[in-house]
Amino acid sequence: MDRGGNFLERVYGIIEEESSGHTPLVNFKYPEELQEILRNDLDISEPVSNEELEKSVRKILQYSVKTNKHTFRNQLYGATDPYGLAGAWIAEAFNTSQYTFEVAPVFTLIELNVISRVLDMFGLSNGDGIFSPGGSISMMYALVAARYKAFPEIKSKGMKNLPEMTIYTSEDSHYSIMKAAHWLGFGTESVRTIRVNGSGQMITEELEVALKHDLSHQRYPVMVNVTAGTTVLGAIDDIEEISAICRKYKIWMHVDACWGGSLLLSPKFKIKLKGIENANSISWNPHKMAGAPLQCSLFLLSEKNLLHKANSAAAQYLFQQDKFYDVRYDTGDKSIQCGRKVDAFKLWMIWKARGIEGMAHMTEHTMELAEFCLQSVASKPGFRLVIAPMQCPNVCFWYIPSFMRHQVEDDSWWELMHKITPKIKELLTKSARLMVAYSPLRHHKNFFRIAFTFHPVLEDKHVLEMLQAIEECGEMITSDML
Amino acid sequence: MDRGGNFLERVYGIIEEESSGHTPLVNFKYPEELQEILRNDLDISEPVSNEELEKSVRKILQYSVKTNKHTFRNQLYGATDPYGLAGAWIAEAFNTSQYTFEVAPVFTLIELNVISRVLDMFGLSNGDGIFSPGGSISMMYALVAARYKAFPEIKSKGMKNLPEMTIYTSEDSHYSIMKAAHWLGFGTESVRTIRVNGSGQMITEELEVALKHDLSHQRYPVMVNVTAGTTVLGAIDDIEEISAICRKYKIWMHVDACWGGSLLLSPKFKIKLKGIENANSISWNPHKMAGAPLQCSLFLLSEKNLLHKANSAAAQYLFQQDKFYDVRYDTGDKSIQCGRKVDAFKLWMIWKARGIEGMAHMTEHTMELAEFCLQSVASKPGFRLVIAPMQCPNVCFWYIPSFMRHQVEDDSWWELMHKITPKIKELLTKSARLMVAYSPLRHHKNFFRIAFTFHPVLEDKHVLEMLQAIEECGEMITSDML
Numbered sequence: 001m002d003r004g005g006n007f008l009e010r011v012y013g014i015i016e017e018e019s020s021g022h023t024p025l026v027n028f029k030y031p032e033e034l035q036e037i038l039r040n041d042l043d044i045s046e047p048v049s050n051e052e053l054e055k056s057v058r059k060i061l062q063y064s065v066k067t068n069k070h071t072f073r074n075q076l077y078g079a080t081d082p083y084g085l086a087g088a089w090i091a092e093a094f095n096t097s098q099y100t101f102e103v104a105p106v107f108t109l110i111e112l113n114v115i116s117r118v119l120d121m122f123g124l125s126n127g128d129g130i131f132s133p134g135g136s137i138s139m140m141y142a143l144v145a146a147r148y149k150a151f152p153e154i155k156s157k158g159m160k161n162l163p164e165m166t167i168y169t170s171e172d173s174h175y176s177i178m179k180a181a182h183w184l185g186f187g188t189e190s191v192r193t194i195r196v197n198g199s200g201q202m203i204t205e206e207l208e209v210a211l212k213h214d215l216s217h218q219r220y221p222v223m224v225n226v227t228a229g230t231t232v233l234g235a236i237d238d239i240e241e242i243s244a245i246c247r248k249y250k251i252w253m254h255v256d257a258c259w260g261g262s263l264l265l266s267p268k269f270k271i272k273l274k275g276i277e278n279a280n281s282i283s284w285n286p287h288k289m290a291g292a293p294l295q296c297s298l299f300l301l302s303e304k305n306l307l308h309k310a311n312s313a314a315a316q317y318l319f320q321q322d323k324f325y326d327v328r329y330d331t332g333d334k335s336i337q338c339g340r341k342v343d344a345f346k347l348w349m350i351w352k353a354r355g356i357e358g359m360a361h362m363t364e365h366t367m368e369l370a371e372f373c374l375q376s377v378a379s380k381p382g383f384r385l386v387i388a389p390m391q392c393p394n395v396c397f398w399y400i401p402s403f404m405r406h407q408v409e410d411d412s413w414w415e416l417m418h419k420i421t422p423k424i425k426e427l428l429t430k431s432a433r434l435m436v437a438y439s440p441l442r443h444h445k446n447f448f449r450i451a452f453t454f455h456p457v458l459e460d461k462h463v464l465e466m467l468q469a470i471e472e473c474g475e476m477i478t479s480d481m482l
Numbered sequence: 483m484d485r486g487g488n489f490l491e492r493v494y495g496i497i498e499e500e501s502s503g504h505t506p507l508v509n510f511k512y513p514e515e516l517q518e519i520l521r522n523d524l525d526i527s528e529p530v531s532n533e534e535l536e537k538s539v540r541k542i543l544q545y546s547v548k549t550n551k552h553t554f555r556n557q558l559y560g561a562t563d564p565y566g567l568a569g570a571w572i573a574e575a576f577n578t579s580q581y582t583f584e585v586a587p588v589f590t591l592i593e594l595n596v597i598s599r600v601l602d603m604f605g606l607s608n609g610d611g612i613f614s615p616g617g618s619i620s621m622m623y624a625l626v627a628a629r630y631k632a633f634p635e636i637k638s639k640g641m642k643n644l645p646e647m648t649i650y651t652s653e654d655s656h657y658s659i660m661k662a663a664h665w666l667g668f669g670t671e672s673v674r675t676i677r678v679n680g681s682g683q684m685i686t687e688e689l690e691v692a693l694k695h696d697l698s699h700q701r702y703p704v705m706v707n708v709t710a711g712t713t714v715l716g717a718i719d720d721i722e723e724i725s726a727i728c729r730k731y732k733i734w735m736h737v738d739a740c741w742g743g744s745l746l747l748s749p750k751f752k753i754k755l756k757g758i759e760n761a762n763s764i765s766w767n768p769h770k771m772a773g774a775p776l777q778c779s780l781f782l783l784s785e786k787n788l789l790h791k792a793n794s795a796a797a798q799y800l801f802q803q804d805k806f807y808d809v810r811y812d813t814g815d816k817s818i819q820c821g822r823k824v825d826a827f828k829l830w831m832i833w834k835a836r837g838i839e840g841m842a843h844m845t846e847h848t849m850e851l852a853e854f855c856l857q858s859v860a861s862k863p864g865f866r867l868v869i870a871p872m873q874c875p876n877v878c879f880w881y882i883p884s885f886m887r888h889q890v891e892d893d894s895w896w897e898l899m900h901k902i903t904p905k906i907k908e909l910l911t912k913s914a915r916l917m918v919a920y921s922p923l924r925h926h927k928n929f930f931r932i933a934f935t936f937h938p939v940l941e942d943k944h945v946l947e948m949l950q951a952i953e954e955c956g957e958m959i960t961s962d963m964l
Contacts, residue, residue, distance in 0.1 A: 004564030004835065011568045012494055015575045026587075031811045034587055042595050044830065047837030053565070056834065057572070060588045067577045067585070074585055077821070080577045082486030083535070086493045088574040090539065092775045093497045095549045095562045102911065103549070103556055105508075105516055106542045113524050133615035133777075136820045144665055158669025159641040175797040179818055182793075183626055185667020187640025232799050287821070293574045294823055295615075311664075315657040317714050317921035322901070322928070324908040329513045336661055338618045339559070339769070341776055348526065352538065353486065355529030419804070426806040429584065439799035446804070 005050045014054065018061035024432040025069045027062060034063060065435065068455075070462045071469075074435040076231065076259055079455035081291035087349035088293040097339040098131075099318060099332025101325060104342065108329055111344035114351070118284070118298055121264050122257075123277025128307050129300040130335055131343040135258035136176035138283035138299040139225075141336070143167065143180050145281055145301055146223040146252035148310035155310065159185045166214045167191045169225040170202035171442065172235060174256060177225055186222075196442075199387055200235030202226070208245055215249070223252045228273050229260025232439050232449055233387055234394030236260055240275030247278070255279045258297070260392045262289035262454075265356065266363035272391065289366065289393070290359065291455040292346045307334040362454040366393050370452045373463045382471060386447050393452035398445075399424060399474040414445045419482045420474070421446035427473035434469045487532050496536065500543035506914040507551045509544060516545060547917065550937075552944045553951075556917040558713065558741055561937035563773035569831035570775040579821040580613075581800060581814025583807060586824065590811055593826035596833070600766070600780055603746050604739075605759025610789050611782040612817055613825040617740035618658035620765035620781040621707075623818070625649070625662050627763055627783060628705040628734035630792035637792065641667045648696045649673045651707040652684035653924065654717060656738060659707055668704075678924075681869055682717030684708070690727055697731070705734045710755050711742025714921050714931055715869055716876030718742055722757030729760070737761045740779070742874045744771035744936075747838065748845035754873065771848065771875070772841065773937040774828045789816040844936040848875050852934045855945045862949060864956065868929050875934035880927075881906060881956040896927045901964045902956070903928035909955035916951045 003009060029037060041056035048056070066072065068079035080088075096104045098111060115129040132138045147154055151162050165186055169177050171193040178188050192210045194202050211221050224246050226237045239255060246253040255276050261284030263269040264276070276282065280302055287296040301307055312333040319333050332340065351359065370393030377383045377397045382405065386396035398417060407413055421438045425448075428434045437449040450466065452458070485491060511519060523538035530538070548554065550561035562570075578586045580593060597611040614620045629636055633644050647668055651659050653675040660670050674692045676684050693703050706728050708719045721737060728735040737758050743766030745751040746758075758764065762784050769778040783789055794815040801815050814822065833841065852875030859865045859879045864887065868878035880899060889895055903920045907930075910916045919931040932948065934940070 004568065007568055007835075008564050009494065011571050012491065015572055019575065029587070030807055031583060031587075031591070032808075035591055038588065038591065042591060044595070044599060044833040044837070047840050048834060050835075053831075053835050057568075057831075060592070061572070061576065063588045064576055064578065065585050065587065075579065075821075077577065077579065080575070082490050085574060085577075086486065086489055086539075089493050089571050090497055090543070092567060092570040092574065093501065093562070094543065094546055095559065095567075095775055096546065097557065097559065097776055101513060102917070103547050105511070105513075105547065106520065106545045109513070109517055109520065109524060110542070113526070117526060133619075134819045134821050136818060137615075137619075140665065140818075154667070154669065155664045156670045158663070158672055159667035160646060160669070164642060174820070175795040176820055178795045179793060181640070182637045183622065183666060183818060185636070185641035187636065187642070188638045190640055293577050294579055294821055311661060313657040313660045316923070317919065317931075320904070320921065320928075322904050324904065324911075325512055326514075336618060336622075336665060337616045338656070338658055339557075339616050339776055349535075349539075351526040352530060353489075353532075353535050355526070358529050422802070422804050422806065429806075435584070437799065439802065441798070446802075449799075 007050050007053065010054065014057060018058055019066050019068055023066055025071045025435060026065045026429060026432050028430050029063065038063065070456050070458050071434045071466065073450045073466065074437050076288040076451050077294065078453035079291065080293045081350045081455055083349040083353040084292040084346040087346040091342045091345045096342050098342045099330065099338065099340060101329035102323070107342040107345060108331060110348050111331070111342065114344045114348050115298070119300055122282050122300060124279070124282070124300055124302045126304060127300055127302045128304045129298055130307060131340070132297050132299045133337070134295050134297050135174065135256070135283055135285050136179060138258070138297055139176045139256065140180045140184060141299040142254040142281045142283065143184055143223055145306055145310055146254065149252060149306060150220065150222055163218065163220040165190060165220045165222040167223050167225065168194060168207055168210060168221065170194050170196050170227055170237060172196050172200050172230040172233060173225060173227045174231055196235065199391070200230055200233035202237045202242065204238055204241045204245060207242065211245070211249055221249065221251045223254055226253060226255045228255050228257035228276065229392040231259065232394070232441050233396055234259065234390065234392030234451070236272055236391045239273060243275045243278035252280045253278065254281045256283055258283050258285040259288050262286065262363060263392065265290070266360040268364055269367060286347050289453050290350070291453060292350060296343045296346045311336060365457065366452045366454055369458055369463060370395055372460050373450060376463060376467055380467060382474065383467070386444060395450045396447055398447045399470050401474045401477050403479070416482060418445035420477055421448060423477055423481060424470060424473045427476055428469055431473070433473070434466050489532050489535065492536065496539060500540055501548050501550055505548055507553045507917060508547045508911060508914050510912050511545065520545065552938050552940050553916045553948065555932045555948065556919050558770045558933050559776065560935035561773065562775045563832045563937055565831040565835040566774040566828040569828040573824045573827045578824050580824045581812065581817070581820065581822060583811035584805070589824040589827060590813060592830050593813070593824065596826045596830050597780070601782055604764050604782060606761070606764070606782055606784045608786060609782055609784045610786045611780055612789060614779050614781045615819070616777050616779050617656065617738070617765055617767050618661060620740070620779055621658045621738065622662045622666060623781040624736040624763045624765065625666055625705055627788055627792055628736065631734060631788060632702065632704055645700065645702040647672060647702045647704040649705050649707065650676060650689055650692060650703065652676050652678050652709055652719060654678050654682050654712040654715060655707060655709045656713055678717065681873070682712055682715035684719045684724065686720055686723045686727060689724065693727070693731055703731065703733045705736055708735060708737045710737050710739035710758065711874040713741065714876070714923050715878055716741065716872065716874030716933070718754055718873045721755060725757045725760035734762045735760065736763045738765055740765050740767040741770050744768065744845060745874065747772070748842040750846055751849060768829050771935050772832070773935060774832060778825045778828045793818060847939065848934045848936055851940055851945060852877055854942050855932060858945060858949055864953060865949070868926060877932045878929055880929045881952050883956045883959050885961070898964060900927035902959055903930060905959055905963060906952060906955045909958055910951060913955070915955070916948050
């Protein structure tokens with residue numbers, strides 16, 4: 001193995017030293033400032049020695065965000081599971097592309113194995129699946145499969161002579177459905193965004209009204225996208241009720257469980273996704289809550305062979321039919337990608353090391369911690385929840401600084417709150433105490449979202465520290481800062 | 483950092499031991515046989531200790547293909563560049579998603595920096611670009627950009643009311659254009675496959691005839707896909723001539739330089755891609771010839787902001803406009819992905835360590851080696867080239883066993899050759915001497931393709947060993963084996 005001199009051997013040490021306990025979560029600099037600080041390091045005009053490279057790499061990492069810290073609560077992912085990371089490192093080193101058995105014999109079996117196990121978990125035991133480079137691309141897989149199932153001629157003839165198709169999703173669902181509608185040729189106007197109730201769940205009655213309306217106008221409803229874990233609130237649509245509607249009108253039901261799918265790992269919480277076994281397709285990202293390194297994203301279907309029929313192109317140079325082994329193990333032609341990383345190995349490593357019991361335990365711990373956070377927020381002065389009870393481990397709330405309390409909460413008060421939340425975030429980031437998400441949502445002005453993940457494994461005291469950081473930064477705000 | 487006990491520390495050693503010099507290229511087992519051998523190892527029903535996990539991982543790697551061996555010539559990638567691998571390991575450990583500056587400050591600057599350097603290299607200095615999860619998805623980026631440029635209303639209105647669009651590509655081009663045509667709603671019938679000449683290059687006169695024909699039938703030619711390095715023969719279309727045609731008819735020219743783009747790293751070979759600076763868009767995969775670990779794939783455009791305009795969805799929870807820093811550094815909304823790996827860091831590491839001179843040198847060495855292989859094939863009895871001269875470092879040839887020589891080469895003779903090539907491959911694989919690609923192509927019966935990559939760095943003797951292995955396995959063939 002060419003090690004680049006001794007560089008490869010040193011990588012583990014560099015990573016560990018630059019992400020260990022004492023390193024700050026973030027050392028925030030403005031873009032131009034950072035560019036200036038790292039000018040020589042970023043420059044690639046001349047080759048450098050291993051020693052100089054190591055110096056630059058260390059500096060790069062010192063200014064990078066440490067997603068492995070418990071105070072990184074900015075996104076729906078966090079620290080990696082160490083076994084998942086080991087799997088990622090091995091997969092990178094072995095540089096395997098997952099399309100044919102001949103180049104990826106064991107990894108092919110591992111992918112089949114993991115997919116089969118995950119299909120069981122979702123109640124689609126006779127289905128099929130594939131690892132995809134993220135939830136947005138899984139959304140495209142779903143729409144492509146739904147459309148192909150309805151109109152197989154799309155593959156050769158395109159959209160031209162097909163009826164007008166419509167797509168249904170909640171207003172709180174992930175934006176990738178809009179990008180997919182554009183790319184796949186439906187257009188964003190074909191997406192019906194159905195309103196949500198106070199808990200952030202699609203209002204099923206309004207879904208049915210929209211479906212009836214489109215049907216009566218000779219449109220073809222091609223897919224209903226059910227969200228199991230919305231990005232901001234963590235809401236889980238009523239899958240059972242929607243699946244009854246989809247059955248009634250014979251419409252493809254896709255469940256975007258990229259975030260909430262991890263709840264199925266626990267017997268205690270799987271009830272929250274009841275009805276998901278009726279889905280035609282499902283997406284789940286173990287790289288979110290479950291801590292697989294990015295990307296680790298599954299697209300599943302209840303129907304076998306559909307994925308292959310829809311997507312195959314039978315390239316002669318890759319998927320030769322006169323090979324000396326059973327070419328049904330060349331699974332790559334069902335993918336939209338050609339070369340494809342062996343992301344399955346990351347999930348396999350986690351599952352092999354921890355077992356389903358270990359993963360159930362992590363799910364339950366994550367949910368308990370989120371519940372503790374929710375209860376703490378509910379009881380602390382100045383904090384106010386956006387919604388409760390919690391569906392996924394998302395806790396959404398405002399922090400109302402003292403000087404804003406006991407006032408009439410009219411429009412201008414809320415406009416001020418809308419500015420206060422990002423300002424608190426700025427103080428939190430610059431002081432490296434916490435990176436936390438904020439967002440407006442529908443009529444709600446900017447609020448915080450803390451989402452919990454399996455890693456790093458937190459304790460109650462960490463939650464209290466986060467809330468304290470928010471409170472302390474919130475109390476630094478004065479009206480002239482806004 | 484949670485290390486999974488001591489598991490993470492041990493990974494480097496495991497990788498090195500299981501891929502070092504003495505390990506065989508491949509230990510081929512048939513799928514069912516392999517499943518049986520690894521039954522307990524693959525099983526994930528119960529958690530295992532670190533010791534058991536390590537045992538299983540080592541066994542998995544022992545049956546995996548060692549793409550780092552010089553005898554792995556099965557695909558258009560090979561061993562990884564060690565600096566690129568270091569970059570991959572670091573990126574995985576830091577688990578960074580590339581969409582906003584706040585979570586990926588330095589990696590954002592690195593991506594901008596690398597893209598800018600690569601744009602210069604391709605002569606699109608004022609352009610834009612993005613890292614994508616592979617060449618097939620880059621092909622979709624190209625078609626989406628070309629279509630959006632022609633009909634921006636596609637984004638909201640979809641394909642329904644647009645004129646019939648047509649796409650042009652050579653018959654030897656990559657199959658991903660067919661998959662893209664399906665996904666994006668054009669349909670595969672909208673793809674005009676233009677015939678190639680004896681060197682595998684698109685016949686430009688036939689391109690123009692096809693364009694005129696479609697234009698006279700009120701169709702809208704939306705994109706010409708020029709291939710700079712076809713998958714099998716390594717042919718480079720006449721970019722300059724095609725760009726003149728595209729200019730004349732005002733059609734988007736995309737250059738699929740996924741394979742051949744690496745030639746631009748060398749001043750000596752860049753002439754081969756003359757005219758590429760006229761492209762509207764280009765794709766290049768440094769994970770192929772240049773040895774970046776999979777995936778490392780760039781999509782480039784000559785027009786700034788188009789990518790953002792075409793693809794943005796302005797998600798409120800991620801791309802907030804009221805952030806405390808310059809949100810133009812939140813570059814993720816131009817992507818079709820939401821979360822995205824920092825693949826740029828792998829190329830940056832390689833470039834930083836080696837400099838452009840180092841990469842030029844590797845390009846030249848790779849081409850020299852391929853030329854040596856071509857000359858050897860040309861002069862060795864029993865070997866016959868499919869095409870010469872060489873355009874990219876692909877060498878395509880038949881090995882004709884002694885018993886087949888000096889016969890009339892009629893259809894039945896060629897039918898036998900068609901079976902002989904895969905049979906030699908089988909013997910090569912099972913004896914772990916060489917993994918080499920084979921393919922039929924148009925009227926050509928199954929032949930071998932050896933493609934050369936930067937890594938591992940080979941010498942002439944390795945080439946001779948490969949040819950010797952083919953010859954020896956070829957001579958083992960008897961007519962009753964076919």
